[in-house]
Amino acid sequence: VLGRPVRSVLADEATAHGAAMLAGVAGTLFRDCEEAVERSVRLAPTPVEPDPACVALYQDAYQGYRRLFDGVEEALA
Numbered sequence: 001v002l003g004r005p006v007r008s009v010l011a012d013e014a015t016a017h018g019a020a021m022l023a024g025v026a027g028t029l030f031r032d033c034e035e036a037v038e039r040s041v042r043l044a045p046t047p048v049e050p051d052p053a054c055v056a057l058y059q060d061a062y063q064g065y066r067r068l069f070d071g072v073e074e075a076l077a
Helices: 014-026 033-040 052-076
Strands: none
Touching: 014 033
C-alpha cells in the first residue's frame, strides 16, 4: 500500500503491545512514544519489499476513492 519496505514487529500480540506502550507513556514509565518504541519493540531483520504491480493497483484505487470522496464532499458542502 505504501510503496515502501516495511519490517514486521516481532511480537505475538503487536496490537496489545502498542496499547501497553501507550499506557506506559501515560503512566510516565516512558518519556514519550519514541522511548517506548526504542525500549520495547523488536523488528524483523529483513524488510518486506513492495510489489510494484500491487503499488500501482493501490494508487489507481486511491485515485478513484479520492474522486468519489471529493465529489461527495462538494455535494454536501
